[in-house]
Amino acid sequence: MIPYKKLLAVIDPTQQDQKALSRALEIAEKNHASVTALLTIYDISYEMTGMLSIEEREILRQSVLNSRSEWLEELIAERFAGSEVAMKVVWHNRPYESIIHEVIEGHYDLVVKGTHQHNILKSVIFTPTDWHLIRKSPSAVLLVKEHEWPQGGQILAAVNQGTEDEAHRDLNQRIAATAKAFGSSLKADIHLVNAFPATPVNIAIEIPEFDPHDYNQSVRSYHNTTMQEFAKVSGIAEQNCHVEEGMPEDVIPTMAKKLDAELVIIGTVGRTGISAALIGNTAEHIIDALDCDVLTIKPHDFRSPLQPK
Template sequence: MLDINHILVVLDNEHLKQHALDRALWLASALKADLTLLTATYEAYCDDQSSIDADTRLRIKEALINKSTAWIESFVEDTDVKVRTEVHWQKHLHDAVIESMRDQEYDLVIKGTHEHSLMDRIFTHTDWNLLRHCPAPVLLVKNNKPWQHNRVLASIDATSGDEGHILINDNILSYAEHLADHFDTDLHLANAYPLVSVAFAMVPEVTAPDDVQKYILEQHQEACADWANKFNINDDHVHIDEGDADDVIARFAKSLQADLVVVGTVGREGLAGVLLGNTAELLVDKVDCDVLVIKPDDGVKPDAD
């Protein structure tokens, strides 16, 4: 059995529907895991620098925490899953998650998500901070539809030879394999390769070698075959196409009617992260299914049995 024993569910009171909770309750029941529901509340006028007197600040803070506690505990009723709740005094939800994980080790973090604007990306939205900094795999839930098509799609960078990408590919496929085995679903592998002719078209003074695109495709086919063989993925479940990774994986996810896409991120920081984004972040807005994001440190633990 997949060793997911402790799940942290991030609830945002700005969301009208808590899709993350629906998915978390189902997963926890299937995996015999316990849940911790987390939210955050904060008001700047309760800070020490506020002009409001200390006693009033304290009473306001207590009232806000009590209100959030009542809200989050309203989700605990009528469930057989072991559930506890946490309310953190934090301005940002991702900071509350990091704070919680200093005291408790979680095997999976689940959060509801929605389409993100450019402004979300510029100001580093909660979701992006979780994907880049959360010390556990993050499952972003798009809707409350059940996983019904029995397909898990794992996206990897098959030909990358550096140690970091090899590790993250292994982690992605290990998690995807464990989930596929536990829920008896088909595991598919997807890989994108660059359209080199476009790059050469930008520098017309350089002539593209004959059959360069065919050579690149064959490299990716060979690398994907090796990964597929390692994780017992059928040949007809390996999907390769040219183009940007987020576009290619989104197309495969739609055509396969995948219930879940498992993808990696190396957490690009700074201006590059804002302007270019990460494949995982771009992909979240292009698929209709859940996205499980794995980082290099998110290794699969030994089975519980």
């Protein structure tokens, strides 16, 4: 059974085709879960009208909220007739904050949001809502693209088997368990992928007797062994384990394309501050390189910076 019972689907006000809501309802139908459609709207012109009083501006904002609520209600009635969907329309100038506040207040365990490939320059300077969500949402986040979810498909779960860190080990287990739950629901095959780094060039230069081939084989053997042990404990077929040399942002999209995966599941610990704004997470690079849905999972003890202390 998929471990999500309360889903929050993010509505795109510029689109009639709401792929996030479609995917949320697909999951809910298989899992007897509830779905709420959240639409965040904001128009700065209503805040900057100096000729109006605070009360008059509030009336105008409420008028816009009512209008968009009617639009959302009509859209759901037309495109999702017969589906049980709760609706919420909020006024907020930062969509990601409104989404996360709703997750916290409503105790949602999965956010479902449509996404697309972002312009590289904007991804660096102007952090998209997607990036804020995968860094700061306390719940899992499913970013939906255009790939269908047929029965008997492929699910790829990315794990890090080269770590002794307990938090990462726990995250690996959560990723594998979630992959199995989705696999059972979708009658899909589960694959595990683990990327390990190439031999450091500086070591080969600085230490003449260093043998990069032996080192690389030793590292690969270690990752293969730990992956097989993990797969056995997790109940995942050994032949569906993939250990590849390279960076995760290269290995994972390549493997997903090779398998024609419908869903890729990755863990993210979240990042904040300058490094997150300028560099971005490995997860973010992976998401932009994938043509399928991506489910990002946090450690069990993750705490959002937007959660009250």
